[in-house]
Amino acid sequence: MKTAIREVVNANSNVAVPSIRKKTLWKQIVNSRTLLFMCLPAIAYFIVFCYIPMPGAYIAFTNFNYQAGIFGSQFVGFKNFEFLIQSGKLWMLTRNTILYNFAFIIFGNAIQVLVAVLLSEVSSRKFKKLSQSAMFLPYFISAVMVGLIAFNILNYDYGFLNTVMKLFGADPVKAYSTPEVWPFIILIVHLWQNTGYGSVVYFATICGIDQSIVEAAQIDGTNTLQRIRYITLPSLKSTVVILFLFALGGIMKGNFGLFYNLVGSSNSNLFPYTDIIETFVYRALMNQFNFSYSAAVGLYQSIFGFIIVIISNWLVRKFDSESSLF
Amino acid sequence: MKKARKVLISMLLVVMMLGMVACGGSGDNAPAKDNAAKSDGGSAKSTDGGNAASTEPDISEFQEITFLTLGNIPTNGRAEAILEDLNVILKDKINASLKVQWVEWADWQTQYNLLLASGDSTLDLIGTATDWLNAWENVKKGSFMVLSDEMLATYAPKTWSEVTPNHWDQCRYDGKIYFIPEDQYTQWTNHGFFYRGDWAKEVGLDQITSFEDMEKYLDGVKANHKDVIPWDVAGSANLPMPQYYINAYTNQTTLLGTATGNYSLFFIDPSDPYKVQNPFFDGTLMEDFATMMKNWSDKGFWREDALNYTGETRDLFYAGKSAVDQHHTQTYIFGIKQNMDEKQPGSDAKFYPFSATSKNLVRDIITHGACAVGFNSKHAERALMAYDLIRNDEECYRLFTLGIEGVDYINNGDGTFGRPAGYDDAKDGNGLDFWWGRNDAYELINENVYSGYKELFADFDSYAIDYPITKFVFDPANVQPQIAAVADVCASYIPKISLGKVSDPKAEVEAFKNALKDAGYDQIRDEIQTQLDAFKASEGK
Incomplete structure (x- = not known):
């Protein structure tokens, strides 16, 4: 009897173990088929636009010839990276790019969280919708338009700012010859453009907070500030960390459209404060159609960004393993 | 230039896309074809068109x-109508039809080069140019098919015999012809200032022939016309002002193919063309220029923020709100003069070509427009035959350039043409833009064109010279990093010096020179000189 059972168990385990595994994987897929289906466009997007082209980064190491193709072109090692060093500006550019992006991430997220919390506390539905739309709008204005608007506000001769200044008898300001003010102008414009859009994610997270916790807190007699401090903000933490990590990956990639259109291609008096890798590369390589050089810059930025993400993820995992990406 | 601002992003994009192409289409065997074409000068191609x-x-x-x-x-249907007529002739004569593909002006530099980079096998005839469409760069990158002498002689016999050997040589790279030059067409694209004769008279100027005259004129405008910006200039337009100043005050001309970004630093003296000149470093030319421009800026000849201004300044000139505009002769004759007479009657728009000051004028090179064949083209032979017809058959030529007679234009029979009543070029133009092989022999002149153009051309002809070393093709491969670095230095210093947005012009020029040196100016110059020496030796001089 015992042996028979054992045999049955053995037989079962022999056959069943793999089949159970298969079944679970299949089951998992079947169970979450809707979710997976919804992921499909994103998966396809990353495969097509990120993974398949990856070998193409090899172009950064070649003397690219159209007829020979990427892998048929002559290999030149790190020669295509030389021009970055030759300029003597690599450090300044990297510093500017990282500092700007850092400021964007820190101030951007802080204000987005603030706005999301404020919005969630507003009870008038109408006002909520209206203010959300108003803040959302700048996101859809193209950088060219933003540059034009900025010029019309800031220019010396006919600008809105100086017209107002003159009205009050103050001396007009020469914004376009004062490089020191540009980090603030760029930061403000960035925040103006992105706050509405960025706060949506936080707002959604706040909406997703279990209402029973909030109600329990209310019964316990918390006031609004306490509720925000002890319930809303802690529940936003993991979202903040994830978005922060995402943003860090792109810390080496500047927002070309914004910088180029605000500062222009010619006003080099502002460059020490406003030049980022992208604008420099545009100036250095325009009219040259040197795909290899551009790819070299892209690779430099990507590898730098990759390292930063890995390090920061490692740091996050060390202090709060729940919130890390992987 | 505003349109080119996405260049960088697009280049990164193409890297990604090319990656896909490389993975998916590796069976295309492009490199092998390239080798075949290279090894025997393109005659490998002659097999599918019969015996060469x-x-x-x-x-x-x-x-x-x-x-x-x-x-x-074009969306007005004229191009289709013209092509329909043309294709009847082409079908009859060479059993082929022509399809036109356009690269639109939005982002054209990127689009054009990307299209060539794609190696699209449907690209047969390609309009190109060595000075504004990167023809040599594209030759080096392998965009164009080698056109062997036999091929040209067989399939484009009229063009082959009409273009002189010397002119063909100007289209050779490593001894092989890559494109057909537009060498039978006269045009002047030398730059200068457009100004108003009526306002110049107010300060006693009849004809402006120097920057000093210009200053006097601008002073006058500033004093007499309070609501006019003397020269409303959009500084974002990458204006190569130092180049124009050099044109006016030296006898040097830019060494073609050595531009660093949007600006040219290297010049030659046509009397000794094998020696590279450094006008940016020689004497005090740049200091003088910088001081003058600083002075102009301080006097308020342009907006305080001209460097960031992006307005459509020509419209302001037409509207009488600006007293100066800058572009080349063709624009003056075919645009400015006519428009100003219409929109500002009595303004007497005049032209100060920079060449007038020192009688320093080099004719347009013959590859300001040229026609190449795509390296992947499947119909190279027939394409050349079609080109030969369009370029050298009066009927085809006029059909393709002017349109259908009686509908698009009226031949006056005296070398001029008129337009039918109600014709508006902006609305009714055919948009076929054949700038790749125009031919004076079949050209008709618009009857309304500014009649003074003949005197202007005659004046130019009296002192213009040919560009002396058209066969010299600079190969930047050894100094590519330096060129990129110098391009950045130029883009950083030249605009602000040109518009006087500096506190101390002399110090700024000094800083500019130092930055150029740091970025590798000397290495580029030495490389150019080495190649010029080798070129001189190969010329046997």
């Missing part, structure tokens, strides 16, 4: 030829 040596090309199979040109895709 035979006099009668094989046209038994009907083929569709694609012609790549620049311009916005």
Whole structure:
């Protein structure tokens, strides 16, 4: 009897173990088929636009010839990276790019969280919708338009700012010859453009907070500030960390459209404060159609960004393993 | 330039896309084809068009030829109508039809180069140019098919015999012809200032012939016309002002093919063309220029924030709100003069070509427009035949350039043409933009064109010289990093010096020179000189 059972168990385990595994994987897929289906466009997007082209980064190491193709072109090692060093500006550019992006991430997220919390506390539905739309709008204005608007506000001769200044008898300001003010102008414009859009994610997270916790807190007699401090903000933490990590990956990639259109291609008096890798590369390589050089810059930025993400993820995992990406 | 601002992003994009192409289409065997074409000077191609040596090309199979040109895709139906008529002739004569493909002006530099980089096999005839469409760069990158002498002689016999050997040589790279030059067409694209004769008279100037005159004129405008910005200039337009100043105050001309970004630093003296000149470093030319521009800026000849201004300044000139505009002779004759007479009657728009000051004028090179064949083209032979017809057959030529007689234009029979009543070029133009082989022999002149153009041309002809070393093609491979670094230095210093947005012009020029040196100016110059020496030796001089 015992042996028979054992045999049955053995037989079962022999056959069943793999089949159970298969079944679970299949089951998992079947169970979450809707979710997976919804992921499909994103998966396809990353495969097509990120993974398949990856070998193409090899172009950064070649003397690219159209007829020979990427892998048929002559290999030149790190020669295509030389021009970055030759300029003597690599450090300044990297510093500017990282500092700007850092400021964007820190101030951007802080204000987005603030706005999301404020919005969630507003009870008038109408006002909520209206203010959300108003803040959302700048996101859809193209950088060219933003540059034009900025010029019309800031220019010396006919600008809105100086017209107002003159009205009050103050001396007009020469914004376009004062490089020191540009980090603030760029930061403000960035925040103006992105706050509405960025706060949506936080707002959604706040909406997703279990209402029973909030109600329990209310019964316990918390006031609004306490509720925000002890319930809303802690529940936003993991979202903040994830978005922060995402943003860090792109810390080496500047927002070309914004910088180029605000500062222009010619006003080099502002460059020490406003030049980022992208604008420099545009100036250095325009009219040259040197795909290899551009790819070299892209690779430099990507590898730098990759390292930063890995390090920061490692740091996050060390202090709060729940919130890390992987 | 505003349109080119996405260049960088697009280049990164193409890297990604090319990656896909490389993975998916590796069976295309492009490199092998390249080698074949290189090893025997393109004669490998002659196999599918029959025997190259035979006099009668094989046209038994009907083929569709694609012609790549620049311009916005016309929507008024004229291009289709013209092509329909033209294709009847082409079908009859060479058993082929022509299809035109446009690269639109939005982002044209990127679009054009990307299209060539794609190696699209449907690209047969390609409009190109060595000075504004990167023809040499594209030759080096392998965009164009080698056109062997036999091929040209067989399939484009009229063009082959009409273009002189010397002119063909100007289209050779490593001894092989890559494109057909537009060498039978007269045009002047030398730059200068447009100004108003009526306002110049107010300060006693009849004809402006120097920057000093210009200053006097601008002073006058500033004093007499309070609501006018003397020279409303959009500083974002990458204006190569130092180049114009050098044109006016030296006898040097830019060494073609050595531009660093949007600006030219290297010049030659046509009397000794094998020595590279450094006008930016020699004497006090740049200091003088910088001081003068600083002075102009301080006097308020342009907006305080001109460097960031992006307005459409020509419209302001037409509207009488600006007293100066800057572009080349063709623009003056075919645009400025007519428009100003219409929109500002009595303004007496005049032209100060920079060449007038020192009688320093080099004729347009013959590859300011040229026609190449795509390296992947399947119909190279028939394409050349079609090109030969369009360029050298009066009927085809006028059909393609002017349109259908009686509908698009009226031949006055005296070398001029008129337009039918109500014709508006902006609305009714055919948009076929054939700038790749125009031919004076079949050209008709618009009857309304500014009649003074003949005197202007005659004046130019009296002192213009040919560019002396057209066969010299600079190969930047050894100094590519330096060129990129110097391009950045130029883009950083030249605009602000040119518009006087500096506190101390002399110190700024000094800083500019130092920055150029740091970025590798000397290495580029030495490389150019080395190649010029080798070129001189190869010329046997």
